[in-house]
Amino acid sequence: xxxxxxxxxxxxxxxxxxxxxxxxxxxxxxxxxxxxxxxxxxxxxxxxxxxxxxxxxxxxxxxxxxxxxxxxxxxxxxxxxxxxxxxxxxxxxxxxxxxxxxxxxxxxxxxxxxxxxxxxxxxxxxxxxxxxxxxxxxxxxxxxxxxxxxxxxxxxxxxxxxxxxxxxxxxxxxxxxxxxxxxxxxxxxxxxxxxxxxxxxxxxxxxxxxxxxxxxxxxxxxxxxxxxxxxxxxxxxxxxxxxxxxxxxxxx
Numbered sequence: 001x002x003x004x005x006x007x008x009x010x011x012x013x014x015x016x017x018x019x020x021x022x023x024x025x026x027x028x029x030x031x032x033x034x035x036x037x038x039x040x041x042x043x044x045x046x047x048x049x050x051x052x053x054x055x056x057x058x059x060x061x062x063x064x065x066x067x068x069x070x071x072x073x074x075x076x077x078x079x080x081x082x083x084x085x086x087x088x089x090x091x092x093x094x095x096x097x098x099x100x101x102x103x104x105x106x107x108x109x110x111x112x113x114x115x116x117x118x119x120x121x122x123x124x125x126x127x128x129x130x131x132x133x134x135x136x137x138x139x140x141x142x143x144x145x146x147x148x149x150x151x152x153x154x155x156x157x158x159x160x161x162x163x164x165x166x167x168x169x170x171x172x173x174x175x176x177x178x179x180x181x182x183x184x185x186x187x188x189x190x191x192x193x194x195x196x197x198x199x200x201x202x203x204x205x206x207x208x209x210x211x212x213x214x215x216x217x218x219x220x221x222x223x224x225x226x227x228x229x230x231x232x233x234x235x236x237x238x239x240x241x242x243x244x245x246x247x248x249x250x251x252x
Contacts, residue, residue, distance in 0.1 A: 044187060044191045045078065045079060048078060048079035049079045049080075049081065051180050051187075052064070052079050052081035052082075053081040055177055055181075056081040056082045058173075058176070058177065059164045060082070060162065061161060061163075062080070062082040062160070062161040062162060063081045063158065064079075064080045064083075064091070064159045064160075064161075065077070065078055065080065065148075065158050066078065066157055068156050073101050073103050075102055075156055075157060077099065098143065098145075099159075102157050102159075103154075105145055106145075112144075112169075113171050114149075114178055115144060115147070115177070116144070116145045117144050117168065117174075120141045136167070138167060138168060143160065143161060144159070144160040144174070145158075146158040146160070146174075146177060146178060146181045147181075148185045148188065149182075149185055150188075155185055155188050156188075158181045158184065236248075
């Protein structure tokens with residue numbers, strides 16, 4: 001009986017490890033797919049939506065990606081998964097503090113890896129430090145915030161609501177989520193650089209066009225009087241109007 005129980009235990013352990021391995025392989029495959037999409041001419045909105053969907057498929061109900069506004073502390077939503085367009089508006093109204101004051105939540109006491117796991121954000125800025133173990137059930141108002149970073153610059157946030165299994169994620173799970181968020185950061189930064197280069201190229205093209213038009217116009221405006229001067233000069237040099245003295249010839 002002990003051997004049978006031990007054998008069954010090993011079988012369960014092998015099955016669990018196999019499932020974990022399959023999950024990791026699926027996640028790696030999705031990461032590679034998103035990496036390929038970034039090299040193609042695919043709209044940035046679609047790539048960011050795919051990243052949100054990939055995170056959702058890792059066991060979360062709602063994923064929202066927001067980028068910084070001109071206002072220092074606020075963000076705007078640019079992609080999401082697990083929620084309809086109508087419902088996202090309600091979510092923003094209900095949890096407006098998460099998007100208007102996101103930077104207020106970036107405190108060391110809530111840090112988990114490079115992210116922030118916060119309890120009871122439903123009441124606004126009121127927050128309770130996570131002192132309970134990861135196995136504790138996820139509560140309404142809890143949220144996981146992952147900054148979208150390029151070096152030390154924060155471009156925005158991925159805000160994640162409610163895990164499917166109702167449990168808090170551990171650090172390893174969060175690190176995998178951060179890989180997807182890093183892909184979002186690279187996509188956003190690359191698109192910004194492309195747009196800057198495109199705008200610069202457009203400015204140079206417009207400047208060159210203006211110069212060309214100016215020289216064309218000036219050439220036309222100068223050609224007529226110059227032709228007249230050249231014709232009159234020829235008449236004088238041929239002495240058609242009479243002889244010229246030495247000083248006049250020198251001046252011509």
